[in-house]
Amino acid sequence: MSDNNLIEARGLSVRYGRKMACDELTFTVPKGRVVGLLGHNGAGKTSLMKALVGLMPRSGELSVMGLDPVRQRVQLLQSLCYIPDVAILPRWARVDQLITLMSGLHPRFSADRARALLKRTSVGPRDKVKTLSKGMVVQLHLALIASIDARLMILDEPTLGLDILSRKSFYEMLIDEWCDGERTVIISTHQVEEIETLLSDVMILNEGKLVLDISLEDVDRRFVALSHDAVSADRIAAAHPLLRYRQQGETVALFDGAPSDDVAQLGRRMRPKLVDLFVALTRAPELNRSSA
Ligand SMILES: Nc1ncnc2c1ncn2[C@@H]1O[C@H](COP(=O)(O)OP(=O)(O)OP(=O)(O)O)[C@@H](O)[C@H]1O
Numbered sequence: 001m002s003d004n005n006l007i008e009a010r011g012l013s014v015r016y017g018r019k020m021a022c023d024e025l026t027f028t029v030p031k032g033r034v035v036g037l038l039g040h041n042g043a044g045k046t047s048l049m050k051a052l053v054g055l056m057p058r059s060g061e062l063s064v065m066g067l068d069p070v071r072q073r074v075q076l077l078q079s080l081c082y083i084p085d086v087a088i089l090p091r092w093a094r095v096d097q098l099i100t101l102m103s104g105l106h107p108r109f110s111a112d113r114a115r116a117l118l119k120r121t122s123v124g125p126r127d128k129v130k131t132l133s134k135g136m137v138v139q140l141h142l143a144l145i146a147s148i149d150a151r152l153m154i155l156d157e158p159t160l161g162l163d164i165l166s167r168k169s170f171y172e173m174l175i176d177e178w179c180d181g182e183r184t185v186i187i188s189t190h191q192v193e194e195i196e197t198l199l200s201d202v203m204i205l206n207e208g209k210l211v212l213d214i215s216l217e218d219v220d221r222r223f224v225a226l227s228h229d230a231v232s233a234d235r236i237a238a239a240h241p242l243l244r245y246r247q248q249g250e251t252v253a254l255f256d257g258a259p260s261d262d263v264a265q266l267g268r269r270m271r272p273k274l275v276d277l278f279v280a281l282t283r284a285p286e287l288n289r290s291s292a
Contacts, residue, residue: 004030006184012077014047016092021047023208032181039205045188048154053082081145085156091130108149117143135166146178153185172291192275205284224255226267243280
């Protein structure tokens with residue numbers, strides 16, 4: 001395993017009986033990245049995350065920080081933190097009791113840091129979990145998890161059910177307080193547009209297959225969006241774009257790779273948005289085949 005990679009997977013599959021939830025995934029995740037894991041409902045995101053944290057058996061090769069997540073789970077959890085999509089905190093507990101509990105449970109948990117992080121939120125140390133709103137519980141959970149001095153954080157739809165302000169403050173806390181250029185976080189979400197600016201990389205799953213695994217910088221290099229007028233529509237369509245959509249009153253065609261000069265001069269090149277790429281790749285069967 002390369003020193004730079006926190007995760008290396010080769011031919012990783014996860015099954016529930018005969019149902020293949022993740023199908024032969026091969027990828028690496030280096031340190032210092034913020035990775036968005038995108039996919040429609042049932043695409044395999046949770047199954048992949050569970051395999052990464054050793055909660056699901058898998059076939060194929062998988063190394064997370066040099067460890068086998070199932071066989072070496074205890075060691076793995078010293079450097080990995082995980083918030084599952086169904087995360088709950090005990091409703092009866094007070095915030096300061098949870099901090100004490102975490103101090104006893106995790107050798108790399110810092111109670112001082114948790115208290116400092118909570119000062120950024122409206123959660124008080126004497127509050128009981130059952131009196132907190134959904135957004136406050138999620139902030140509390142992140143503050144507790146982000147106080148673990150880990151190298152990898154895995155978050156499964158962490159902001160589900162939160163309003164836009166709570167989602168924004170969640171991501172601000174995550175990026176400001178946890179990401180330090182060495183640590184990596186993997187976030188699954190359906191809110192593609194909202195997190196695009198936070199991400200360094202994106203992985204897109206479609207029906208268990210990895211249809212895109214790319215840095216945001218490379219998105220700009222590889223994909224071309226051409227805005228064009230109605231007169232050029234037929235010629236653009238003949239060049240087989242992945243997707244055509246409307247943006248700010250204009251029609252845009254999205255291409256994988258640069259179209260020919262003849263086609264390129266029919267439109268104005270724009271930066272492709274992640275959400276359009278996501279729609280194109282999880283809708284167009286021909287591309288799913290070619291890049292899987
Ligand atoms: N316990 C289970 N038993 C059987 N099949 C399952 C089980 N859990 C998930 N699956 C199936 O595996 C596939 C992947 O599910 P998974 O929960 O990983 O998707 P997901 O991308 O996280 O979806 P969502 O966005 O809805 O949370 C789906 O077809 C799902 O029905």
